[in-house]
Amino acid sequence: MKVEIVTTGSELLLGQIVNTNAAYMSQRLNDLGFDVIYQTTVGDNHDRMKEVLEHALSRADIVITSGGLGPTQGDITKEVSAEIFGRKMKLHAESKRRMEERFAQRHVVWTDNNLRQVTLPEGAEVFLNYNGIASGVVLENNGKYLINLPGPPSEMKDMFERSLKPFLQRKFGFKHIIVSKVLNTMGLGESLLETEIKDLILAQSNPTLALLIRPAGVIIRITAKADTREQAEEMIAQMEEKIRQRVGSYIYAANDENLEEIVAKLLRDNCIKVSCAESCTGGMLAQRLTSISGSSSYLDGSIVTYSNDVKTKFLSVDEDLLCAKGAVCAEVAGHMAEGVVQMFNSDIGVGITGIAGPTGGTKTKPVGLVYIGVSGKYGTEVTENHFGGTRDEVRYRATQQALFMLRQYILKNIKK
Known part of the structure; x- marks a missing residue:
């Protein structure tokens, strides 16, 4: 069965909220064997919404909307859906009873506009809302299904799992x-x-x-x-x-494994201690390594050596080298890695030096140039890297490469 997802709400088009509903529904529908062929977003405009829904119905067997079921005049999804299928709107008794009960429990007085949330297209199958007020509906005509779900993610997800999933199973089965x-x-x-x-x-x-x-x-x-x-x-x-x-x-x-978790497991399993010397990444590598519980078992320490003086004083990076080649070069990255091993008496050291930008780059040393060194008893390895993106992206990619190099260094030498 071909499915199109239509998310409604001008706030989505304005970028005021992130459209997580479409991602959730697409993933779950694909898990259930349905082919999601299109995702569309439309604002709270009657004519444009009607055009979008009619077009979606022309190319999909099932159209699922989220949003626009609330109490305001901008919440028009049910009304437009009913108009397309030639249905009148009618107060739904059970939804109204549940709404009144919910307001009473919260000691809040409901107003007339709340009745919009429980006024539904005639003849629709109703999905009761257990996390809110607005009920969902299913409309069918000539083998085409138009399904309205609420917009708040907690309400949508609960209704999807509690009501829509069983409905789809009952009507179509999960053949794939x-x-x-x-x-x-x-x-x-x-x-x-x-x-x-x-x-x-x-x-x-x-x-x-x-x-x-x-x-x-x-x-x-x-x-x-x-x-x-x-x-x-x-x-x-x-x-x-x-x-x-x-x-x-x-x-x-x-799948969802991240590199710091993988490296942390390697370090723990092999009783390896690591230390970090960071310049352009400013401690981000250490932060990623310490984001995992139990990091004290494998991280000895970390130092941010932003200035040349600090590189010389704490890591014994040669002053002549810094004067001749500058702080951003392969030799300095290697010496930083070697120096931090000595400083913390760790098994492996990682050194990072580079230009994160957006300023500071030159023709010979452009923004995004980062040298990364890994050093231990099996020698010192250094890579030259050119990363694109913003300052934060360059820094993140540098730490990602450093973690990857650390992993490779351990795997290559672990059997020696």
Whole structure:
């Protein structure tokens, strides 16, 4: 069944609130095996809303709206839906009774405009609202379904799970299930990553593959449709194995795992202590490592060495080197990593130096240039990195690369 989601409300178009409802409904509908083919947002305008809903009904079997069921004159979704299906509006007795009960419990007097929330299209199937007042409705005509859900996320989610999901099961059954798995990568750009698995992408049918850029790197999303979750997961596993054979060294996590959690587990499991010396990231790497409970077991300490004097005094970075090459160079990053190992007597040290911007860049050392060093008893490794984006994005990407390098350093040397 093809589904279109229509979120209503001028506040969405003005950017005053983030449209989380569309994301939630899309994910849940796909989980249940429904194909969400379009998402549309429309403001609180009668003519435009009617046009959008009619167009949605022309290309989808089920149109689900959220928003516009409240008590004000701008809440018009039910009225427009009823007009499209040729239905009159009528007070719904059970919804009114529940509204009066709810107001009484809160010791609040309801006003006449609240009746708009419990006045529904005639002949509609009603979804009672257990987290609010406005009831949801289902309208059907010639095999097309128009479903109105409330806009507040807590009300929408509860109504979706409590009422819409059983309705969809009863009417259509869940003949298929759609399952996705995300592989998180670092170290390969989107174009290079695509080149490595291009034949798999071109040959895709079920499962499907998609590459998506995220601040933390490029992700590979594998999506399979099957009769059961077990079948879908098996299809995904077969495709994942093919991908890992090509680019496995660049994959650091799956689904919602984040890099600091993975690195923290590696450090804990191998009884490794780490320390950080940060310049342009200003302690962000240490913050990410300490965001995990129990970080005292693997983080010895951290120092922000923004000035050259501090680099020299605490990390023993050579003054002549700083004068000759400046603070942003590979040698300084390596010496920072080596110096912080000595300072805290840790097993591994990480040093970061760069230009986060938006000012401070030059022709030879542009904004986004960051050198990262990792040092320990197996030697010192340094990478030159060029990150794009805002100041915060450059700093975050630098810490992401530092965590990735730390992971690689441990994995490469752990068997030695």
